[in-house]
Amino acid sequence: MTVRVRLFANLREAAGTAECEVETGSAGDVGRLLDLLCADYPMLMPHRNYLRVAVNRVYARPETLLHEGDEVALIPPTSGG
Amino acid sequence: MTVRVRLFANLREAAGTAECEVETGSAGDVGRLLDLLCADYPMLMPHRNYLRVAVNRVYARPETLLHEGDEVALIPPTSGG
């Protein structure tokens, strides 16, 4: 199963890309995806405990299940306003 | 002693004047001035219990003493904003 991952702000700069695709195997949840991402992009590891994840533009939890074609976004602490 | 009295909004229209001078005798306070004004302008009487009085641009009480040349203003309920 392939999901599209978008990265923003300091995470985008840390990973060196604004977007990537991740193959999560036959099934997977958000926590599993983060494991895979941190393996591919070790620079993300220090941020792992501080980021939120959105799936199809809705904030998700580590146990949220992913589906083929989902748009996942890594959301570092926001600073709008 | 003479004080200058300014009238605004519905009080100005009720009295038919924006300003008048009142001779209060040898001494007088705000309450005495209102008595004299209501005698001169009976149309003000129904408003007496609803108005505030300012002396030299500061809200005053009935017992506030007046002095020669004071500027007194009758302040009906305000509706600014």
Place this chain on the structure above:
Amino acid sequence: MQENVALSAVPIQLSGIFESVRDPGAGGIDIFLGTTRKTSGGKEVIALEYEAYEPMALQKFHELAAEASGKWRLRKVTIVHRTGRVAVGDISVAIAVAAVHRAEAFEACRWLIDGLKKYAPIWKKELYRDGSEWVDGFTG
């Protein structure tokens, strides 16, 4: 704290209000705008006419701004109120507060408009197609 208070016989320009409180040290700006309503007690209002005891109104604006500045950490305060004829939907009053933190901007701005309504010697007359009426301030 820098203060701007005024009565204006001409329409209030929002860009000028913003420029007057713009401040590179402010964390937030809150602006309250009073606009005139089209209906009042079931009657159609065609315009409003504001009258002020001008020197005392300006003094009250100044006193309110100074007192607010003692309660909250404010950078700039602007209070402008219209006089004369105001069209329906137009701005009758603008209060702008630039504060170090946004919570203080909101609190001060709200306190200022409440104080202005209570203490500023300003009166509003509603003009209808077939007459006019001074507004009873108690209903504000």
Place this chain on the structure above:
Amino acid sequence: MQENVALSAVPIQLSGIFESVRDPGAGGIDIFLGTTRKTSGGKEVIALEYEAYEPMALQKFHELAAEASGKWRLRKVTIVHRTGRVAVGDISVAIAVAAVHRAEAFEACRWLIDGLKKYAPIWKKELYRDGSEWVDGFTG
């Protein structure tokens, strides 16, 4: 309740914000403006750069406006946030609320900016003469 939400890559025009919430049935309009500060942690900021996850930010703006409209009697709500380069002292965000009563305009506006800061996927980078830094949202 009529809602306007937007991200803007060009300067926010206050007159447009006002027009978007102007309402002959409103008793008060409250506008919050975020402006960028000149100093941050002792460093001089020369400009800011805002990045947004645009479709989700717009969806959050919409959700916030809809939720506020369930809590207070609102007539119109506008939420506009800048993206891209913003000069110091310029408007980064504008939230405008026209409500039946002014107390509701203040409360809703404050609740909306608090919610935007917490939930909208938007990030600010401070640009200094000798570098730049993403702002830690926890300090906001």
